[in-house]
Amino acid sequence: MRLTAITAAFALTATAALAADKTLDIGVSDALTGGGAVYGLPQANAVHLAAKEINAAGGIKIGDDTYTLNVIAYDDKANPTEASNAVRKLIDRDGVKYILGFCCSGATGAVASFIENEDAVMLVGNAAERSITTREISNLTRTRPPADYTGAAAGTFVAEKGHKRVAVLGALDVGFYASYVDAFEKELNKAGGKIVSREAFGLKDRDMSPQLTKIRGQKPDAILVVGYVEPAAFIYRQSVELGIDVPRYGFTSGSEEQFLRVATSEQMEGVWDLRPTELTLLSASDNGKAYHANYSAEFGIAPSPSSPYAYDQTYALKDAIEAAGTVEDTAAVAAALRELSVPDEVVMQYLPVDGKMFDENGQAYTSNGAFQWQSGNWVFVQDLPSDAAAYSAFLSTID
Amino acid sequence: MVEVIQQIINGVAIGGVYVLIALGLTTVFGILGIAHFAHGSISMFGGYLTFFFVTGWGFTLLLAILVSLIVGLILGFLVELLAYRPVRNASHINAFIVALGLTMMVEGLNLEFFGHEQIVIPTNLSRVFNIGGVTIPELRLYVILAAALLIIAMTLFVEKTKTGQAIRAVAENRDAAILMGVNVNTIPLVVFSISTALGVCAGVMVGSLFAIAPGIGEGLVVKGFAVLILGGLGSIPGAVVGGLVLGITEALAAGFISSAYKDVIAFVVMIGVLLFRPQGLMGKE
Numbered sequence: 036m037r038l039t040a041i042t043a044a045f046a047l048t049a050t051a052a053l054a055a056d057k058t059l060d061i062g063v064s065d066a067l068t069g070g071g072a073v074y075g076l077p078q079a080n081a082v083h084l085a086a087k088e089i090n091a092a093g094g095i096k097i098g099d100d101t102y103t104l105n106v107i108a109y110d111d112k113a114n115p116t117e118a119s120n121a122v123r124k125l126i127d128r129d130g131v132k133y134i135l136g137f138c139c140s141g142a143t144g145a146v147a148s149f150i151e152n153e154d155a156v157m158l159v160g161n162a163a164e165r166s167i168t169t170r171e172i173s174n175l176t177r178t179r180p181p182a183d184y185t186g187a188a189a190g191t192f193v194a195e196k197g198h199k200r201v202a203v204l205g206a207l208d209v210g211f212y213a214s215y216v217d218a219f220e221k222e223l224n225k226a227g228g229k230i231v232s233r234e235a236f237g238l239k240d241r242d243m244s245p246q247l248t249k250i251r252g253q254k255p256d257a258i259l260v261v262g263y264v265e266p267a268a269f270i271y272r273q274s275v276e277l278g279i280d281v282p283r284y285g286f287t288s289g290s291e292e293q294f295l296r297v298a299t300s301e302q303m304e305g306v307w308d309l310r311p312t313e314l315t316l317l318s319a320s321d322n323g324k325a326y327h328a329n330y331s332a333e334f335g336i337a338p339s340p341s342s343p344y345a346y347d348q349t350y351a352l353k354d355a356i357e358a359a360g361t362v363e364d365t366a367a368v369a370a371a372l373r374e375l376s377v378p379d380e381v382v383m384q385y386l387p388v389d390g391k392m393f394d395e396n397g398q399a400y401t402s403n404g405a406f407q408w409q410s411g412n413w414v415f416v417q418d419l420p421s422d423a424a425a426y427s428a429f430l431s432t433i434d
Numbered sequence: 435m436v437e438v439i440q441q442i443i444n445g446v447a448i449g450g451v452y453v454l455i456a457l458g459l460t461t462v463f464g465i466l467g468i469a470h471f472a473h474g475s476i477s478m479f480g481g482y483l484t485f486f487f488v489t490g491w492g493f494t495l496l497l498a499i500l501v502s503l504i505v506g507l508i509l510g511f512l513v514e515l516l517a518y519r520p521v522r523n524a525s526h527i528n529a530f531i532v533a534l535g536l537t538m539m540v541e542g543l544n545l546e547f548f549g550h551e552q553i554v555i556p557t558n559l560s561r562v563f564n565i566g567g568v569t570i571p572e573l574r575l576y577v578i579l580a581a582a583l584l585i586i587a588m589t590l591f592v593e594k595t596k597t598g599q600a601i602r603a604v605a606e607n608r609d610a611a612i613l614m615g616v617n618v619n620t621i622p623l624v625v626f627s628i629s630t631a632l633g634v635c636a637g638v639m640v641g642s643l644f645a646i647a648p649g650i651g652e653g654l655v656v657k658g659f660a661v662l663i664l665g666g667l668g669s670i671p672g673a674v675v676g677g678l679v680l681g682i683t684e685a686l687a688a689g690f691i692s693s694a695y696k697d698v699i700a701f702v703v704m705i706g707v708l709l710f711r712p713q714g715l716m717g718k719e
Contacts, residue, residue: 068648072550149616208694239653241644244444245688245696252437266550269644276562276571297554297645
């Protein structure tokens with residue numbers, strides 16, 4: 036009897052030791068400094084926040100094991116070489132198999148070019164270059180839709196407003212902004228409108244008054260601004276300073292705080308932002324409101340509009356690992372991601388394709404929305420027409 | 435015609451910033467022969483400091499600028515004493531390496547103390563003047579006026595004061611200046627202090643008109659050296675003319691040729707000038 040009791044005690048101890056609390060290292064490669072940090076740092080913060088929440092709720096459970104997430108983040112400076120180095124460090128030195136973040140397309144594209152050969156899963160956030168999910172990479176998924184998916188919807192919206200002559204001012208050397216404008220132009224042309232000029236600015240530019248002066252001389256009936264939030268804020272300010280009084284449409288994202296650092300609310304009044312329905316979180320779902328509150332409390336600053344792409348990635352990864360029943364078999368986890376339904380905890384409003392969060396290309400889709408600056412806040416005005424299934428089919432035809 | 439005048443006004447405002455950066459550089463280079471690459475980063479530090487005084491300590495803008503200028507004077511003094519003086523008699527490459535090291539150090543300190551996000555110095559100057567279709571924002575007007583005043587002050591200092599004359603004497607002939615009783619150990623301290631103070635002014639202008647963010651200083655110092663070369667090394671009038679030419683050329687190029695190539699066109703013009711006048715627009719042959 037005593038021997039039986041001792042044996043039983045040993046067995047229970049062994050089981051408890053086997054059913055251990057374990058740590059799962061996940062990596063983040065994102066722009067933590069430099070021009071892309073306005074997108075990358077909030078994403079990295081969002082992953083940290085999601086990991087903290089997951090751990091507080093008991094971690095990731097696989098069988099008898101419970102995994103606590105540990106986030107290892109490296110700065111890729113939105114640079115392709117730095118991103119490749121960061122991911123190599125994560126995989127080779129830190130032994131990480133799941134890599135999140137990826138705000139910026141140039142850096143993301145560089146990593147996407149080799150990730151298929153790695154024992155890893157890559158979850159892309161804000162980087163909107165279309166080709167990232169046209170390469171049939173089985174271990175890559177992306178939460179943000181490609182830029183041209185939104186550009187087409189934006190073109191239809193602007194055309195319906197009756198504008199026939201639109202001047203474009205954008206970071207046109209960046210592929211996904213150029214593809215947004217191309218898709219926008221196609222829909223504008225269908226309605227009899229045209230783009231009267233395409234003026235460019237760089238990531239570090241802050242004085243766009245020469246370009247705006249040229250646009251002013253062309254007398255467009257609307258302006259479209261596409262680019263990173265920091266230079267875009269100066270465009271909105273300088274357009275008022277130059278007396279340009281036509282509707283201003285944008286594809287820039289950016290929180291109220293980021294714009295108000297540069298321009299006054301009066302200078303921003305009436306500006307439209309035609310983008311995935313990312314924000315305004317405060318007028319979105321309960322998840323969005325909770326995310327906004329928790330992020331603000333954790334980091335002392337409001338979350339950026341696109342940061343939830345990374346937050347949602349983390350929960351998608353958690354669900355996929357639990358569905359696959361493994362942390363070691365990345366192919367199984369990647370396959371589970373493709374079969375995933377939209378997790379309950381996500382902030383963005385995804386449009387499932389065939390009931391799944393990610394389509395066969397690993398691409399997720401959100402609705403597109405028209406937001407307008409009204410009295411100091413981005414206000415959601417209306418949905419933009421967004422056919423995720425049709426776009427998914429189109430995406431599958433592209434090499 | 436309105437658009438041409440507007441582009442010129444656009445160019446004069448940014449040209450004023452280039453002039454101040456170049457004045458700081460030409461003062462150091464022309465008198466001491468040092469290519470002070472850290473000048474851009476130190477100038478941005480001055481802008482960051484002003485922003486901090488205004489938003490963190492609640493100073494008025496003028497008080498913040500004044501305090502930042504004093505800090506700039508002291509900082510310039512320390513940079514010369516601790517960074518460049520030890521290598522004064524060594525090979526020129528040593529000073530070059532010190533300059534690069536200082537740049538990296540100051541950029542790192544700026545990032546550490548002030549973060550990665552861009553900052554804009556709040557000014558409450560938001561009026562816009564419209565004269566016959568040409569618009570001039572109030573802030574740009576003040577920047578142009580301030581740059582003009584600083585240029586006049588600098589010119590008067592160099593031409594009319596004993597210290598200014600001593601600085602010119604050292605620039606022309608260091609040995610002769612020693613023989614004339616000029617304290618050549620004090621002059622570099624004065625030169626760096628003035629250069630840094632001018633840089634702080636440029637940083638304030640950049641921070642209020644545009645924004646300060648990591649990396650902005652490096653871009654500005656490249657423009658500053660371009661102005662130096664265009665205007666003539668060591669020439670204050672050259673720095674003024676060169677800065678305005680570069681600023682206006684950029685604006686006209688963006689407005690009438692292509693905004694994608696505005697920087698390229700400006701440098702093409704600079705190279706063109708140097709082909710016909712290698713000493714720069716106002717440099718001595």
